[in-house]
Amino acid sequence: MGRPLGSTKINTPEELWQYFLDYVEYARNSPMYKVEYVGKEGREEYKPLSVPITFEGFECYLADRDIIQDLGSYASNQRGRYKRFSTIITRIRKNCFVNNFNGAAVGLFSPNLIARKLGLSDKKEITNVEQPLFPDVSENDGDSKDTES
Secondary structure, three states, rough: OOOOOOOOOOOOOHHHHHHHHHHHHHHOOOEEEEEEEEOOOOOOEEEEEOOOOOHHHHHHHHHOOOOOOOHHHHHHOOOOOOOOHHHHEEEEHHHHHHHHHHHHHHOOOOHHHHHHHHOOOOOHHHHHHHOOOOOOOOOOOOOOOOOOO
């Protein structure tokens, strides 16, 4: 049997916001590492890299802690049960956007990947126009047979 209509797994928007702040702190304290080989002997060094803050990453963080598996119902306000969470969901999404955008702008994250993730990639239409190899020669110039014998 499911939860009664109107009940939620996360009790308040403030509780959800606190979970998000905990996720941000966790992400900051859990960098990924890039291996670099330094010097002529090729000594391994591990360079810490910042991890982007994402809504999907936040959902994984919550799932890993058995808080909730998915925020889809909260984000879509399923059956009107989550209306009080709509402002905080928007705030969380905007924080993720700003973190990714700023990270790409200063070179922390790949600008191409982040632009695609944020829906900011340039759409360029490429048309293939066939150019003649020898523009001064008409197509029939080389096809005519020599009629003089």
